[in-house]
Amino acid sequence: MDFYYGLAQIVGVHTLLGLSAYIVLLTGQVSLAQAAFFGIGAYTAGMLTVLAGWHIVPALGAGAVVGATTACAVGFPALRVKGLMLVVATLAFGEGVRLFFFNFDYQVAKGGIKVGPLGGEGFRQIRYFPEHGWTTGEVMVFIWAFVLVAMAALWWFDRSRYGAVLRAVGEDELAAQSVGVNLTAVKVSAMTVGGAVAGLGGGIYAHYTTHIEHSNFNVLVATFALAYPIVGGLSNVFGTLAAVIFVQVFLIEGLRDLGDWRNLLFGALIILAMNLRPHGLFGRRRA
């Protein structure tokens, strides 16, 4: 049973990661920086519970706030460039953050052992859950409570006036601007919300794996963050969830028996999916 709980935890964290890219994609921006916000949230929350001894809930909140702040700060200069330039700018930012963590040492002696991030070796001993005697099932419920809140919030955003504005910018920037939409405000706010969701997801990720390192937040993770909403389609948040389940449960766990061939099929299936359903598996064809 623990296996399925563990799988549900992975699905939950990846859903948060995908949702953070989803909201940015609604404005038509492709951001490869989501893994960086994810990593910033992970390191922040991990350091707060391990080094400062915080309770996990405020620590996750702080991770989300730091993620959002960074995303907002990156949004202003990065959104000066559009489209594919933005892809590269955010990619470079993401790699920059990863390399920062690769060189980041901050260790404190605690109870005879040194804890804290240590450069390339990563950040071990984020043992909040085991130390407080949480079972896998409880952790799963805890994670999904956050995921459901985030999904509900984004679903509501999507249906509100704000969501309509986001989609208007995504469909046609020029048209949106000419009816009085402030493009910078909309894009930066979407980026900020995305950063908050990614930071939250990162904080949770740090605590369920108990060990994080720079390579957990590389380009591949950023690509996965983008892949979920694109493969799932941008109609609503459930597309992202469905894509996470498709990738994590079906492709990664379901095909485990295939061994080595699974990885080969993985790329091929993404290509096939995009050829057959260019607007996402559950996406509506736009007019």
Add this chain to the structure above:
Amino acid sequence: MLDLLQVVSDGLLFGATYALIGIGFTLVFGVMHKLNLSYAAASLGGAYCGLLVLKVAAGAPAGLVFLGALVAGGVIGWLVYLTCFHFIPLSNPLATLMSTVGMLLLIDEIIVHVTAGMPQNYPAMFEDVMLHVGGFTLRGDLLLVFLLSVLCMAGLLALLYRTKLGLATRAVSQQAVAAQLCGIRVARVNALTFIVTGLLGGVAGAMIGAAVGALSPLLSAPLTVKGLIVTVIGGLGSIPGAIIAGLLVGGFENVFQLYRGVTERDFYVMLLLFAFLIFRPGGLFAPKTGRD
């Protein structure tokens, strides 16, 4: 001072390979206004296929390996076009972005699968030759890599500006619809662009293999990132820009490595990119009209 000069010259020579990868990105972007994220992986794939020549005929000269990489690169380029672009509506940039990511993962995994993840030795064109000029050393193989890159770039520029195919390619990149109305088959030009960039990529991959001495699938992610950085610094769609930016990044990278060490090197390359994005967002040679 001599140290610095030495380091810069080594960097410039290696930067030629970055320039080639950057040209591949920029050429596809210029013609189709699409990003082909699988390009660096495809280039490595071509270089790996070049190694097959050694499997068939052990002890074949390195030139044949390079030729094999060139041909294989072209074939892979065409396959990438067919699987990731041809059947997907061009109005949907996200779909092709994702399909090329799928291709990137697929090529990486094929390489890992076939080589069992082990790095493969790559033949150099000739044994260690060092040119000594005063207190100054030039690695012979890097010099050859540089010269070959220059040759490839010259060939590409001749193709683009001296042939009918080049004229068609430039026409499509300026205005695809107008080009189609003039009787240019856009799909064919797009496919040919992929084949040409694939050929370049195969050579670039082989030269990276020769310069590093070995090939590993671990190279594809850093090469993709460096190639994209070169493309943006040079200005999207600009070939001279990509060449100069490639050399620039190669040189800077080595200087940073000298002063800050290998773990921090790439961090400063990212900062260099950000400096460009803030002060010159269009890159060195921005196209005049504000294209997306």
